[in-house]
Every structure is written in structure tokens, then in C-alpha cells.
Amino acid sequence: MSILKEALEAGKFGITAEMAPPKGYDFTEQMEAAELLRGKVHAVNVTDMQSACLKATGLGLCIKLKQAGVEPILQMTGRDRNRMALMGDALAAAGFGIDTMLALTGDHPVVGDCRDAKPVYDLDSVGILNMLTKMEETGLDCGGNEIAGGAPKFYKGAAVTPLYDPLFLQINKLRQKVEAGAMYIQTQGIFDLDVFKRFLEMVDKAGIKTHIMAGIIPLKGAGGAKYMNENVPGIAVPQDMIDKLAAAAAEGKEKGIKGLPAQLGMEMASEMIAKIKDEKLCDGVHIMAIGAEKNVPTILEKAGLSI
Amino acid sequence: MIITQKKPVEEVMALVGDAKTVAIVGCNSCATACQTGGEAQIKELSAILEQAGKKVVATTIADYCCMNLGVKAKMKAINAATPDCIICMSCGDGVQCVAKNAPTTPVYPSNNTMYLGEAVRFGVWEEACRFCGDCVLGQTGAICPITQCAKSLVNGPCGGQKNGKCEVNPENPCAWIKIYERLQATNQLDKLMQKREDKGHGDFAYPRTISLRGKK
Numbered sequence: 001m002s003i004l005k006e007a008l009e010a011g012k013f014g015i016t017a018e019m020a021p022p023k024g025y026d027f028t029e030q031m032e033a034a035e036l037l038r039g040k041v042h043a044v045n046v047t048d049m050q051s052a053c054l055k056a057t058g059l060g061l062c063i064k065l066k067q068a069g070v071e072p073i074l075q076m077t078g079r080d081r082n083r084m085a086l087m088g089d090a091l092a093a094a095g096f097g098i099d100t101m102l103a104l105t106g107d108h109p110v111v112g113d114c115r116d117a118k119p120v121y122d123l124d125s126v127g128i129l130n131m132l133t134k135m136e137e138t139g140l141d142c143g144g145n146e147i148a149g150g151a152p153k154f155y156k157g158a159a160v161t162p163l164y165d166p167l168f169l170q171i172n173k174l175r176q177k178v179e180a181g182a183m184y185i186q187t188q189g190i191f192d193l194d195v196f197k198r199f200l201e202m203v204d205k206a207g208i209k210t211h212i213m214a215g216i217i218p219l220k221g222a223g224g225a226k227y228m229n230e231n232v233p234g235i236a237v238p239q240d241m242i243d244k245l246a247a248a249a250a251e252g253k254e255k256g257i258k259g260l261p262a263q264l265g266m267e268m269a270s271e272m273i274a275k276i277k278d279e280k281l282c283d284g285v286h287i288m289a290i291g292a293e294k295n296v297p298t299i300l301e302k303a304g305l306s307i
Numbered sequence: 308m309i310i311t312q313k314k315p316v317e318e319v320m321a322l323v324g325d326a327k328t329v330a331i332v333g334c335n336s337c338a339t340a341c342q343t344g345g346e347a348q349i350k351e352l353s354a355i356l357e358q359a360g361k362k363v364v365a366t367t368i369a370d371y372c373c374m375n376l377g378v379k380a381k382m383k384a385i386n387a388a389t390p391d392c393i394i395c396m397s398c399g400d401g402v403q404c405v406a407k408n409a410p411t412t413p414v415y416p417s418n419n420t421m422y423l424g425e426a427v428r429f430g431v432w433e434e435a436c437r438f439c440g441d442c443v444l445g446q447t448g449a450i451c452p453i454t455q456c457a458k459s460l461v462n463g464p465c466g467g468q469k470n471g472k473c474e475v476n477p478e479n480p481c482a483w484i485k486i487y488e489r490l491q492a493t494n495q496l497d498k499l500m501q502k503r504e505d506k507g508h509g510d511f512a513y514p515r516t517i518s519l520r521g522k523k
């Protein structure tokens with residue numbers, strides 16, 4: 001059974017991290033990060049060519065993680081694969097004991113690094129969830145044919161962007177994702193707890209019952225934070241956080257110490273996680289370290305969190 | 308209407324190649340409206356061809372290049388002029404229809420066929436329909452998510468909009484925000500709560516034929 005499912009359904013505070021496959025075929029860095037994450041998180045999302053930038057396929061890294069004793073979450077987008085390819089991947093994943101997945105629509109190829117690729121979008125996030133749910137319920141494939149040995153079961157998740165105007169549309173899509181079989185939800189990076197609380201109230205009001213894991217992005221510096229504010233939908237790092245990061249950079253320069261802003265970013269992430277847990281705002285956190293996965297154990301330790 | 312855009316002249320000339328005599332077929336319908344296949348564009352292309360040393364031996368303009376019977380009648384004079392090749396200044400369908408009626412002469416397009424769209428004002432055409440074959444406009448406030456959403460999403464928006472603009476082309480508003488606003492204005496927000504059955508693509512394998520005379 002999915003370890004994440006077990007944890008969330010037992011009322012434990014879920015902890016997940018995120019990792020991207022290499023742009024190449026050397027998985028050393030990923031496997032080193034996996035060593036550090038093992039036993040510290042319930043599962044690790046493996047991204048599916050995030051930002052529409054070409055990487056080794058996620059299923060490959062999922063298999064490697066599974067073999068290394070780290071629970072992978074297979075992210076599946078509808079951008080590059082039609083329903084047959086998606087279902088085929090789901091079956092292959094199940095064959096390797098991968099039982100947790102997360103459905104996403106996927107960034108459009110034109111915003112990525114292979115812009116000539118044909119976008120597929122046979123199914124969106126809701127469609128992928130519906131397809132897998134139907135497969136599990138009927139034992140049939142996407143063409144209505146029997147699956148040899150029965151259909152595998154997945155602990156299915158989806159994503160949501162709490163900072164969205166009009167929020168009604170996100171809540172409505174969230175409702176559809178949950179109705180389609182999403183049992184846990186990871187959010188876009190949260191930097192403002194008031195925004196997050198407003199979102200949670202709306203979810204409650206809409207009567208949506210699911211496990212919500214707050215997205216945490218440890219900031220690395222003021223520049224990166226500003227970049228995300230300008231370029232990443234749904235991200236709004238408050239100005240005071242950016243100012244503090246800039247001040248840390250200035251202090252580091254003065255004292256000749258490297259890495260102060262990243263250190264501060266990790267502290268901020270830890271504080272955020274601790275607050276979310278202490279105030280019992282939601283069911284867990286999803287830490288997106290974006291290449292700095294090795295920092296995740298420290299962030300969790302500082303937040304006083306373990307699985 | 309079917310929106311067309313002129314191919315670069317060099318591309319058309321490369322298609323014409325060594326042909327010495329050329330006939331031109333224009334279209335009095337969409338291509339005329341798009342300024343890609345009307346009288347004026349036939350004259351313009353004729354001049355370019357003549358300048359390149361080609362002889363334009365016949366020109367005609369069909370009411371609709373997409374209507375076989377009308378094209379058939381117009382093609383009599385074109386075929387009689389025995390051109391080395393024919394340039395059709397219409398949409399992709401018009402080119403194929405003209406070719407059917409010129410069995411032994413090469414037919415070349417002068418346009419790229421872009422989309423089914425609307426002339427929003429003079430000289431501006433917006434894409435409106437992608438011929439999905441399963442119209443959802445009744446559920447989406449008469450705004451097409453298949454066309455206006457860059458991902459053709461049917462269950463609501465992705466997370467990729469920024470300030471109401473699409474991640475794919477920030478000049479475009481997010482289709483689903485437009486749909487939301489329209490449904491709000493028409494007091495039909497409940498339509499967003501309705502589940503949409505996925506019909507798949509099995510019934511839309513092309514090329515298709517619709518016949519009021521029964522099976523083809």
C-alpha cells in the first residue's frame with residue numbers, strides 16, 4: 001500500500017519532497033539526494049518534464065528511487081502522452097511496485113526548451129484521474145478491454161494553486177479532481193499563510209474533502225524570489241521576505257561568508273512548515289527544493305519534523 | 308470563415324518552378340475576405356509571375372472554391388488554356404477541389420490555410436473553432452475552450468495563467484477566465500459544476516464524410 005496513503009489516512013503529518021530526473025542519463029546526483037531523503041519523507045514526487053523542459057522520463061527515476069528504497073510519486077502530465085501512453089506507463093509503474101501518482105495538465109511545450117514538440121493534451125489532470133479511477137473500478141483499460149491480472153490501484157493526487165484570481169475556478173477544478181479520484185492535493189508554493197488560510201476556507205466552504213499538503217519552496221536568494229514572482233504563476237513571495245534575503249546577501253558579502261541567503265531561505269521554509277503543523281492548517285507539506293534536495297533533511301530537522 | 312494567409316512569394320515561385328504558362332483560380336468567398344484570393348490578389352500574383360517571365364494564360368474566380376459543381380464549370384476555360392500549372396488562391400479545400408477538376412495539370416496553393424475564424428474588424432481575424440466535432444459552446448458560455456485555451460482544456464483552467472493572461476501567449480486572455488466571466492454575466496455559473504463526459508477521439512478519425520444522402 002502507498003506509504004503516503006498510509007500516513008495521511010492514519011492522520012500523520014505527510015511529508016513529501018520533489019525531484020527532477022536528469023537532463024541526460026546519469027542519475028548519480030538524484031541517487032545521492034535519494035540517500036539523504038530516505039527515511040526523512042513519506043515519498044518523493046518525480047516531475048514529468050517540469051516547465052516543459054526535456055529530461056529523462058519520470059518513470060525511469062521512479063524505478064530507480066523505488067529500487068533505492070525511497071517511495072516515488074509518479075507525476076503524470078497530459079502534455080506529451082495520450083491516454084494509451086499514460087495508461088501504459090501506469091501499468092509499467094505498477095509492475096515496479098510504484099503505487100502513488102499525481103496528475104497534472106502539464107506546461108505547454110512552447111514555454112519549455114523543445115518548443116517544436118506537438119502538445120498532446122488528450123487528457124488533462126481531471127481526465128487522467130478519471131481514466132485511472134475507471135480502470136481501477138472496472139478492471140478495464142482505456143478502450144474497455146480487460147487488463148490481464150486485473151487493474152493496479154494507485155494512491156492518486158493532484159495539484160492546486162491557492163493564489164489564483166478568480167479563486168472560484170481553482171476551487172471548482174479542485175472539486176473535479178477530487179471527484180475524479182484525487183485523494184491528496186499538493187499546493188503551489190505557499191509564502192503567505194493568510195492567502196493559504198483563505199484558500200482552505202474556500203475548500204471547506206465548497207465541501208471538498210481531501211488531504212491537502214502545503215507546497216513549500218525554500219528560497220535561495222532575493223533574485224530568485226523576484227524571478228519567481230514575475231514568472232511563475234501562483235507564486236507571490238512577500239516583499240519583506242525578499243528584503244531579508246537581500247540583507248542576508250549584503251551581510252554575507254561584508255563578512256565574506258557564502259550562502260547566507262540560502263541558509264535564511266531554509267530557515268524561512270522551516271518556520272513556515274512548523275507554523276503550518278502547529279496551527280494544524282492542513283495534512284502535510286510538500287517541499288520543492290528545486291535542485292537543492294540535499295537541504296530537505298535540514299529543513300525538516302529545523303522544523304522539528306520527522307515521519 | 309476559413310482564414311487563409313499568403314505564402315511567401317518565393318515559396319509560390321519555387322512551386323511553379325520551370326513551368327512557363329500558369330493559370331490562376333481565385334475564390335470569391337473567404338479568400339477574398341482575407342485578401343488572399345480575390346480579384347486584387349489575382350492581379351498582383353499575375354504581375355509577379357509575368358515579371359518572372361511566366362505567361363499567365365487564364366484566370367478565373369469561383370464563387371466558392373470549395374463547391375465542386377461551381378468549380379467544375381469555372382475550370383472548363385482554365386483547362387482549355389492548357390497551362391503548365393495552376394495556382395489556386397483559396398483555402399486548402401479549394402486547392403484540392405480545383406485539382407480534382409484538373410486531372411492532368413499540377414495545382415499549387417498560394418496560401419496557407421490557418422483556421423476557422425472571425426473577422427473581428429477590418430484586416431483582423433481571430434481563431435474561433437478547431438472543428439472538434441463535439442461542440443461544447445452550450446456549456447461554456449459560447450466561448451470555445453478547445454480553441455481559445457492553448458491546451459484545449461475542457462474541465463477548467465490550468466494553473467498557468469498570470470494576471471488573467473495565458474502562459475502560452477501572454478497577449479491572449481485565459482479562455483477559462485473569459486468563460487467564467489461570461490457564465491457569471493449570464494447567471495449560469497452552475498454550468499461549471501456539471502461533469503463533462505469524455506467522448507474520446509474514436510469517432511473523429513479523419514477524413515470524414517457527411518452525407519444527407521445516406522452512407523457514402
